[in-house]
Each structure stands twice: as structure tokens, then as C-alpha cells.
Amino acid sequence: MLSIKNLTVNVGDKPILKGINLEIKAGEIHAIMGPNGSGKSTLSHILSGKAGYTVTGGTVTYQGKNLLEMAPEIRAREGVFLAFQYPVEIPGVSNIYLLKAALNSIRKHHGQPEVDAMDFLTLIKSKVRLLEMDEKFLYRAVNEGFSGGEKKRNEILQMAILEPKLCILDETDSGLDIDALKVVAEGVNSLRSPERSFVMVTHYQRLLDYIKPDFVHVLAHGQIVKSGGAELALELEEKGYGWLEDTQAAA
Amino acid sequence: MNTAAASRYTAEYQAIAPVLPGRDLPWLQSLRAQALEKFSARGFPSLREEEWRYTNVSAIEKKLFSPSMSIASSHIDTDWLKSYQLEDAWSVVLVDGHFSGELSVLEGLPEAVSVMSMADALVKQPEALERYINQAVNYNEHGFIAFNTAWFTDGLFVHIPAKQVLEKPVQVLHLITQADVLATTRNIIVADEMAEAEIIETFAGLDNAYLTAAVTEVFIGVNAGVTFYKMQCEPEKAYHFGGAYIKQSRDARFSHHNFAFGGLLARSDVHADLDHASECELNGLYLGIKRQHIDNHTRINHLKPHAISRELYKGVLDDRARGVFQGRVIVAVDAQKTDSQMNNRNLLLSNDAEADTKPQLEIYADDVKCGHGVTVGQLDEKSIFYLQSRCVDEETARNMLTFAFANEMVDKVKIKGLHDRVLEQVLARFPQEGVSKEWL
Numbered sequence: 001m002l003s004i005k006n007l008t009v010n011v012g013d014k015p016i017l018k019g020i021n022l023e024i025k026a027g028e029i030h031a032i033m034g035p036n037g038s039g040k041s042t043l044s045h046i047l048s049g050k051a052g053y054t055v056t057g058g059t060v061t062y063q064g065k066n067l068l069e070m071a072p073e074i075r076a077r078e079g080v081f082l083a084f085q086y087p088v089e090i091p092g093v094s095n096i097y098l099l100k101a102a103l104n105s106i107r108k109h110h111g112q113p114e115v116d117a118m119d120f121l122t123l124i125k126s127k128v129r130l131l132e133m134d135e136k137f138l139y140r141a142v143n144e145g146f147s148g149g150e151k152k153r154n155e156i157l158q159m160a161i162l163e164p165k166l167c168i169l170d171e172t173d174s175g176l177d178i179d180a181l182k183v184v185a186e187g188v189n190s191l192r193s194p195e196r197s198f199v200m201v202t203h204y205q206r207l208l209d210y211i212k213p214d215f216v217h218v219l220a221h222g223q224i225v226k227s228g229g230a231e232l233a234l235e236l237e238e239k240g241y242g243w244l245e246d247t248q249a250a251a
Numbered sequence: 252m253n254t255a256a257a258s259r260y261t262a263e264y265q266a267i268a269p270v271l272p273g274r275d276l277p278w279l280q281s282l283r284a285q286a287l288e289k290f291s292a293r294g295f296p297s298l299r300e301e302e303w304r305y306t307n308v309s310a311i312e313k314k315l316f317s318p319s320m321s322i323a324s325s326h327i328d329t330d331w332l333k334s335y336q337l338e339d340a341w342s343v344v345l346v347d348g349h350f351s352g353e354l355s356v357l358e359g360l361p362e363a364v365s366v367m368s369m370a371d372a373l374v375k376q377p378e379a380l381e382r383y384i385n386q387a388v389n390y391n392e393h394g395f396i397a398f399n400t401a402w403f404t405d406g407l408f409v410h411i412p413a414k415q416v417l418e419k420p421v422q423v424l425h426l427i428t429q430a431d432v433l434a435t436t437r438n439i440i441v442a443d444e445m446a447e448a449e450i451i452e453t454f455a456g457l458d459n460a461y462l463t464a465a466v467t468e469v470f471i472g473v474n475a476g477v478t479f480y481k482m483q484c485e486p487e488k489a490y491h492f493g494g495a496y497i498k499q500s501r502d503a504r505f506s507h508h509n510f511a512f513g514g515l516l517a518r519s520d521v522h523a524d525l526d527h528a529s530e531c532e533l534n535g536l537y538l539g540i541k542r543q544h545i546d547n548h549t550r551i552n553h554l555k556p557h558a559i560s561r562e563l564y565k566g567v568l569d570d571r572a573r574g575v576f577q578g579r580v581i582v583a584v585d586a587q588k589t590d591s592q593m594n595n596r597n598l599l600l601s602n603d604a605e606a607d608t609k610p611q612l613e614i615y616a617d618d619v620k621c622g623h624g625v626t627v628g629q630l631d632e633k634s635i636f637y638l639q640s641r642c643v644d645e646e647t648a649r650n651m652l653t654f655a656f657a658n659e660m661v662d663k664v665k666i667k668g669l670h671d672r673v674l675e676q677v678l679a680r681f682p683q684e685g686v687s688k689e690w691l
Contacts, residue, residue, distance in 0.1 A: 048640050051632070072639035081640075088637035092655025098641060101651075105642035141655075158641065 001026045001197045002047075002067075002166055007058035009039075009046055016042045018222035019058070024166075027194040031208055031233060032201045034219035035241045040201045041085060043219070044170040047199070048082035049075050062166065076102075077109035079165030083155040083172050090142035095154065098142050099124060099161055106162065127160040131187050149180035156187040167191070169200045173207035185210030205237040218244050256312030257294035257394075261287065264401065267318055271404060272370040278381050279373070286390040286400035295394040303393070305575040305607045306518055306546040311490050316433035316462040318404055319347035326428060327354060334675075335424055335453045335484070337668040341366050342422040348404040348434035354424075366421055369406035369437055379410060383439050387468035388496035388522065395492045395518075399466040403437035406465075411446040413472070420449035420666055425465060427456030427489070438467040442475040444500075451480045451669055452493075454513070460488040469497040469505070471529075476504040480669060484676055485513035487541065494520035499529040501555075506532035508663060509564075511545050512676050522550040525558040525586075535564035536660035538680050539572025539604065546575040551593075553586040553616075562593040567657055567681070568604035575607045580621060582614040589619040597627040598656050600649075653681055 002024040009017040016039050024030055034040050046053055047060065049072030060067040067075060090098070104114045115123075128135055131153050143151050152172055159167055169188070173181055188198070188211050200207065208216070208230065216232040217224045218241070225244050226232065236244075264287060273279040295312055296303040327346065332354065336342055343366065344354035350368030360366055365376065372380055390397040407423040427434055442448050454463055463485065471477050477497075485491045491514040499505050507521055523531045537545045551560045566574040576595045597606035610623040630652050638648035657677050664670040 050636055071644070072636060073642050073644045076640055076642040084637065084640075088631075088633050090634055090637065090652070090655065092658050093638075093651055098638070098643075101647070102642040105644075109642075162642070 001028075001063060003059075003061040005059045005061075007046070007060060008056045009042060010054045010056050011042070011052065015056070016053075016222055017046070020222075020224060022217065022224065024197050024199065026197055028215065029192070029198040029200065029211065029213045031213040031216045032199060032219055033203070033205070033216060033233065033236060036203065038219045039222045040203075040219050041170055044082060044168045044199070044201050047168055048072060048080060073105070074109075076164075077106050081159050081162060081164035081167050083152075083159060083167065083169045085171040085174065087143045087151040087155055089144045089146075091144050093142050094139055095142050096124065096138040099138075099158065102158070102162055124161055127157055130160060130190060131157050132183050133157060148175040149177065152176055152184055153180065153187075156184050160187060160191060163191075165196055167196065167198045169198065169202075171201055171203060173202055173204055181207065182210060205233045208233045220244055257291050259315055260398070261291045263315070263317060267320065267402075270320055271402070273373040273377070276373065276377055276381075279384070282385055282390075283401045286397045289390055290394060290397040290401055293394050293397065295398070300393065302548055302577060305577070306516070306544065308516065308518075310516060311462060314431070314460070314462075316431055318402065318433045318435065319349070319429055321349075327426065332426070335426070335455050335482075335672065337420065337422050337451065337666070337672075339668060340420045340422045340451065342424060343368060343407045344424045344426065345405055345407075345434075345436055346426050347429050347432050348436055350405050361415060361417075363412045364415060364417065365408060365410040367408050369403070369408050369439070372408035372439075376408070376410070379441070380408070380439060383441060383468060383470060384437070387470060387498045387524075388466065388494065395464055396466055396494065399435050399437060399464050402433070402435040402464070403466070404435055406436040407438040407440075409440045409448070409450065411442045411448050413443040414445045415443075416446070417448040420451050420669075422451040422453060425452070425454045425463060427459070427461050427463065430459035430461065432459075432461045433464070434461065435464045436466075438465070440467065440469045440477065442471050442477050444472040445474050446472060447476045449478045449480070449666065451482070451666070454481075454483045454485055454491065454493065456486050456489055458486045458488070460490075462490045463493065465493045467493075467495045469495060471497065471499045471503040471505055473500045474502040475500070478506050478508075480508045480510070480664065480666070481519070482510045482669070482673060482676070483513055483517060483519070485517065487513065487515060487543070489514045491517040493518075494522070496520070497523040497531075499523060499525050499531065501527040501529065503529045505530070507534065508660070509533070509535040509547065510660075510673055510676070511535065511537040511547060512680060514543065514545070516544045518546040518548065520548045520550075522552070523560075524552045524554055525560065527555040528557040530558065531560045533560070533562040533564070534660055534663055536657055537564070537566045537574050538657065538677065539566070539568040539570075539574050540680055541570050541572065543572045544575075545572070546577075548577045550579045550581070551591065553580070553582040553589040553591065555583075555585060556587045556589070558586065558589055560591045560593075563660075564595045565656065565660055566595075566597040566606055567600065567653060568597065568606055569600040569681070571601070571603045573605040573607070577609045577611070578623070579611045579613065580623070582612075582616050582619050582621065584615040586616050587618045589616060589621065591619070591621040593623040595625045596656075598653065599627065599629055600653065650681065654678075657681075
């Protein structure tokens with residue numbers, strides 16, 4: 001699904017990612033953990049195509065294509081979805097309008113006709129129920145005046161409706177109380193399938209109690225310093241990041 | 252001051268004066284004569300006048316627009332008319348500055364309510380007009396008002412008696428069909444104590460160069476309410492001056508929605524005087540494309556205590572367009588407990604577009620709450636990326652955000668027929684790719 005080879009990225013003259021290697025197969029869940037400032041968010045931004053970064057080396061291949069050459073909206077239409085750490089408020093654009101515009105862009109990209117209005121409503125209403133949201137949300141402006149938890153839930157709602165192939169969750173758990181976290185995790189778990197992969201960028205191990213990853217990678221100073229199974233997250237919970245950073249510094 | 256231009260217009264005045272309405276009313280003759288004298292001495296406003304410093308009207312002075320003395324309403328295209336005229340409203344249609352009975356709709360008005368052309372009113376209710384004309388604004392204010400006072404050919408007169416609540420809006424349509432014509436109309440709206448009304452003023456014309464110089468005076472009685480919508484859709488070669496001057500009595504409510512879309516050079520004045528505990532809401536949306544120059548001047552005079560004013564003007568400027576916002580809030584020494592908030596937000600879509608914004612607070616009382624905020628900026632890159640990450644291409648994302656910015660003001664229009672017409676004008680002025688009417 002996704003193959004990152006020796007990826008190096010700068011912001012201005014400053015190297016942020018210093019040689020990332022990562023292979024993600026269809027159906028897998030990868031957790032990327034690490035302390036603040038390790039480059040976790042940069043990695044999710046690079047995959048989704050945010051401006052402001054310079055790729056200085058390496059490749060990112062998504063479903064056999066060069067991901068880095070695609071405009072952000074093309075990546076999204078090809079099935080890459082970023083759930084934002086800080087979802088943006090868009091006054092004047094309603095949720096339902098954005099969802100419809102997004103869904104129809106994907107359909108057009110794949111040569112399909114626009115979604116039928118009735119089918120669309122049925123679809124979004126079922127997803128709204130799944131995420132325990134009020135239908136009124138659909139008619140409100142995107143994220144405007146939403147609480148932190150509502151914004152994150154809205155990201156997962158969009159993901160559930162757009163049915164991407166590669167889901168990147170950028171600190172989706174940050175700022176959520178336990179109830180909101182459970183709802184979000186349930187939403188994510190309901191989307192798990194053999195054709196869909198997840199990259200969960202997180203600072204906290206707690207999320208992984210509810211969404212069990214297949215692999216855990218630790219990012220520090222712009223490199224993956226350790227990879228392992230779900231048990232690595234528990235080890236990190238116990239020991240913190242310090243021992244890994246020290247290992248790396250010593251190396 | 253350009254008295255040369257003034258004298259060219261003044262020379263023409265003698266020819267048209269005999270056919271102006273109200274010539275048998277000595278008080279009006281005298282008022283027109285004084286206004287003419289003022290205009291002859293002062294001319295159109297110049298850049299040296301503080302409240303005109305961003306708007307150069309010399310292009311108007313270089314031309315000589317002449318009033319039309321006849322009406323050619325049979326030439327009005329029905330579809331064109333319907334794109335502006337509301338179905339569910341009483342309407343007074345002025346074509347080239349003259350009332351058209353054929354196009355106006357006045358059936359079913361409550362008996363005590365007067366809605367008629369100014370020319371008619373000068374015959375039927377001259378004493379009412381003597382009481383109100385030149386009272387909400389004085390011809391000394393600036394050249395266009397003096398000019399309008401001397402030259403006006405017709406207009407709208409509305410009188411709503413006490414406690415009468417008008418069930419349908421009253422619309423005045425200013426339609427210009429001829430090239431190089433001058434349309435000077437004077438409108439008087441009076442809502443007596445506890446009366447309520449919605450007034451819509453629409454300006455449109457065929458694709459010619461011409462000059463509109465309209466003045467509207469609004470008098471709102473004790474605890475009465477008036478909602479006023481102005482939709483200015485002049486064609487791209489036209490010049491437009493349109494001023495609304497409002498006197499609010501104690502506890503009176505007024506809201507004004509100003510849609511400034513058309514004209515090569517367009518200036519709008521909205522000036523309100525607030526009595527004790529009255530409320531005034533001024534909303535505006537100006538859209539500039541190509542080489543348009545759109546100037547909005549507002550003044551809110553808090554004269555007595557406890558009045559509330561809220562103002563939000565938004566501008567979207569593309570190409571080489573220039574938008575001006577000058578907003579003055581004056582709080583008199585007696586106007587304690589005034590609560591006033593003024594905001595102006597500008598969105599620049601091109602490097603050559605320009606916004607000049609000047610909010611002014613003049614506060615002479617010491618126990619008041621007054622604020623103002625101004626922004627001039629471009630579309631937010633974070634928002635664009637967010638939409639792109641949701642499959643929307645960059646151009647569509649820009650259009651969506653631009654439309655959303657403007658639509659906040661359109662959404663405040665509570666009359667459906669008008670809302671749809673305003674929305675259509677907005678959509679016609681900016682690229683629509685990805686933006687559709689099912690937005691709401």
C-alpha cells in the first residue's frame with residue numbers, strides 16, 4: 001500500500017526527517033509514537049501534501065505511484081485521508097456541503113456519476129449514528145464553534161463517509177476525554193478492513209488500548225529508532241521515551 | 252471643488268426646472284433654489300473633503316449627464332424586470348427617474364398606508380413632504396445631496412401610520428434604460444409610532460454609462476421598526492451615488508443591509524441619528540471586480556443614552572478593484588451607556604486589488620462600550636489545504652471560501668425572493684466552479 005524509502009525532509013534549511021523507512025501493507029495498522037518535536041506531524045503532513053516542506057531525498061510510493069508528485073486533492077481522491085491534529089474551522093461552508101463536494105470529487109475522479117441525493121442522505125445519517133453525533137451537526141459550518149472532541153469526531157465522520165484506503169490519524173486522541181476517545185476508537189475499528197491501512201500518529205499509548213496496532217514505530221530526532229509489535233507501546237508506557245532517545249544519541 | 256462642472260449642470264438646469272415636480276409649491280421651489288445655489292458654489296464633492304478623500308468623482312464632472320424627461324417603459328424587458336422585481340411585494344418602479352404606473356404594483360395596500368411616487372405625493376400630500384424633505388439630511392452635507400435636492404424628478408413616498416405592521420415589503424426599483432441619462436430620485440419613508448415595515452431599494456440598468464444620484468430619508472417613530480435592504484446592481488459603466496439618512500426616535504429599531512455590487516464608481520452613504528435606547532444595525536457587502544471603485548460611508552450618531560449600534564461591512568475585491576469603507580461612530584456627551592460595535596472585513600483576491608478602511612470613533616461621553624475591528628487579508632492557506640485534503644481542488648476551495656465569506660451577509664436577508672436575487676448577483680460576479688446554490 002505505502003512504501004517510504006530513505007525519506008529526508010527539511011523545513012527551510014533545517015532537517016526534520018532524516019531517513020525514514022516504512023512499509024505498510026493493506027489491512028495493517030501502524031502506530032507512530034514519539035516525543036514532541038520528533039517529526040511525527042511532519043511525516044503525516046508530508047504524506048497528505050501540505051506545503052511548507054522540502055523533500056531532500058528518498059521516495060514515497062503509494063499503490064505503485066509516486067505520492068510526492070500528486071497534488072493534495074489528488075492524493076485524497078486516490079484514497080489518502082488525513083485526520084487533522086487541529087481541524088480547521090471553515091465559517092460559511094456547511095459540513096454536509098463539504099461532504100457532498102468531497103464524495104462527488106472522488107466519484108468523478110474514478111469516472112463515476114454524482115451520488116444520488118437520497119443515497120447520500122441515507123449514507124451520512126448512518127455514519128452520524130455510528131459516531132453518536134447529532135444530525136444538526138451536518139448543517140453547521142465545518143468545525144465552527146465545535147468543542148475539541150466534536151472536531152475530532154467530525155474528522156472520523158468524514159473518514160467514515162469518504163472510505164479512504166490509507167487513513168492517517170494525526171494525534172487524533174490528543175485532548176479527548178475517555179468517552180470521546182472510545183467513540184472515536186469505535187469509529188476507527190468499524191472501518192478496519194483487509195483493504196484499508198491506518199497510520200496512527202500519537203503521543204500517548206492510551207489510544208492503542210482501544211485500537212490495537214499491528215506495528216509500533218518510535219520516531220525520535222527525525223528517525224525511526226525502534227519498531228516492534230503492540231507490546232512495544234506498553235514498554236514505552238512504562239519506560240518513557242528517554243531510553244530510546246539516549247540509545248539513538250549514543251549511536 | 253469643481254465649479255466649472257457645476258456651472259455646466261447649472262446651465263442645463265434652467266431648461267428642465269419648469270418640468271420638475273412640485274413647481275407650484277413655494278416651499279419646495281425655495282428649497283430647490285437654495286440647493287442649486289449651494290451646488291453652483293460648491294460642485295460635486297472633492298478629494299479635499301475628509302469624507303470623500305478616497306473617492307475621486309472627477310470622471311462624473313467630465314461628463315454631462317442629462318435628465319430624461321420622458322419614460323419609455325414599454326421597452327422594459329419582462330424577464331429583466333422580474334430578475335429584480337419581487338413577486339410578493341408592493342412595488343414602485345421608476346424608469347429613467349420617472350414613475351411607471353404600468354410596471355408598479357400597488358393593489359391591496361391597507362387604506363391608511365401611503366405608497367406612491369414622489370411626484371404623486373407632491374400633489375396629494377404636500378404638507379407631509381414639507382415636514383420631512385431635507386430633515387434627515389441637509390443639502391449642505393455635500394454636493395450630491397445639494398444636487399439631488401435641486402434636480403430630483405421623482406421617487407418613492409411611503410407613510411405607514413401608527414401601529415400598522417406592513418405584511419409585505421415595499422420595493423422601489425430604480426431602472427435606467429437610456430445612455431448618458433441622469434437619474435435623480437428622492438425617497439421619503441415615514442413609519443409612525445409602533446409601525447413596522449420592510450423596504451427594499453433596487454438599482455439596476457441596461458449596459459450604458461449613466462449617473463444615479465438618489466437620496467432616501469427615513470423617519471422612524473417611537474418604538475417603530477424598519478428593515479431596509481439596498482441592492483445596487485448598476486451596470487459596469489454606470490456611476491452611482493445613493494444615500495440613506497435615517498432619524499430614529501426613542502426605542503426605534505432600524506436595520507440596513509447594503510449590497511453594493513455594480514457600477515464603475517459607486518458611493519453609498521448610510522447615516523443614522525439614534526435617540527434614547529434605539530437600535531441600529533448596519534450590514535454591508537461590497538464586491539469589486541475589474542476596475543470598479545466602491546465606496547461605503549457610514550455614520551452612526553449616538554445622540555442619547557442607552558442606544559445600541561452594530562455594524563459589519565464585508566468587502567471582496569478582485570482584479571484592480573478598489574473598496575473603501577469609512578465608518579464613523581459619534582457618541583455625544585449625553586449618550587451615556589452607548590453600546591456600539593463596528594467591524595469591517597476585506598478579502599483581497601488579487602495583488603492589484605485595494606481596500607482602504609477607516610473606522611472612526613468619536614466619543615464625548617464617559618460611560619460607554621464601543622469597539623471596532625478591521626481586517627484586510629487574503630484567503631487562509633490553512634483552510635485551503637484543509638479543503639484540498641478533503642478532495643476539493645485548489646481553485647474550487649478558493650471559490651468556496653470566497654463565497655462563504657460573502658454569503659454570511661446574504662444569509663441575513665430574511666425575504667426569500669430578495670435573498671435568491673442577491674445570491675444570484677453574488678454568484679454572477681465570482682467564479683462559480685464548485686459553488687452551488689444548494690449550499691444552504
